Amino acid sequence: MRSVQLRRRELTLLGLLGLVLGAAVFIWLRGPSRPLVAAPAPSGAIEVLPRIDLARLGRERSETQVGRRDLFEFGAARGKEIEPTPDPVFTPAPTLPPPPTPGPPVPVVPRLPPLNVKYVGSLERLPGLRVAVLLTDRNEILTGQAGEVVANRYRIVKIGLESVDLQEVGTGETRRIPLRGN
Numbered sequence: 001m002r003s004v005q006l007r008r009r010e011l012t013l014l015g016l017l018g019l020v021l022g023a024a025v026f027i028w029l030r031g032p033s034r035p036l037v038a039a040p041a042p043s044g045a046i047e048v049l050p051r052i053d054l055a056r057l058g059r060e061r062s063e064t065q066v067g068r069r070d071l072f073e074f075g076a077a078r079g080k081e082i083e084p085t086p087d088p089v090f091t092p093a094p095t096l097p098p099p100p101t102p103g104p105p106v107p108v109v110p111r112l113p114p115l116n117v118k119y120v121g122s123l124e125r126l127p128g129l130r131v132a133v134l135l136t137d138r139n140e141i142l143t144g145q146a147g148e149v150v151a152n153r154y155r156i157v158k159i160g161l162e163s164v165d166l167q168e169v170g171t172g173e174t175r176r177i178p179l180r181g182n
Contacts, residue, residue: 112170115153117142119164119177132159134177 006014116137123131134142134150142150149155149169157165157174167174 112153115151117151117154117166117177118180121179122159122161122164130159132156132164134164 118135120133120135120141122133125131129145131143131145134144136142136151144150144156146156146159153169154166155169157167162179163176165174165176
């Protein structure tokens with residue numbers, strides 16, 4: 001048989017393992033840990049232990065029945081009977097007059113997209129004969145006298161020195177366009 005020689009490092013690890021196992025066994029056998037010294041109660045504080053009245057165990061219990069006890073009163077149920085509540089009386093809601101019938105629907109006039117028009121100026125050939133010059137956003141030049149329709153959408157209502165009033169033919173809406181330079 002050959003003897004097994006352990007190195008110094010293996011012996012140290014084996015010793016540490018033995019110490020750990022010994023400590024674990026000691027703690028397990030000792031039981032639950034208790035403080036060595038009881039902490040004194042702070043001055044002025046008195047610990048009150050609840051009192052358990054064991055004499056109650058011999059007393060007779062009150063006769064309470066399920067559903068016969070008022071939840072908002074403390075103690076045993078009293079001897080009064082619960083009165084049945086009367087059924088609620090159904091009262092119909094007052095009838096309201098029917099809502100008024102709406103008139104015929106108003107037809108919706110389709111709106112054309114807005115046409116950006118600039119008032120460039122006016123020309124006067126004869127006294128009282130004035131022609132307005134308008135420029136659209138597509139660089140189209142429109143001309144017309146008061147009362148004429150331009151671009152099949154706008155009627156020229158009034159031509160002034162610094163503005164022109166245009167009325168949209170479909171809706172009758174009037175707007176004033178000021179004179180713009182360049």
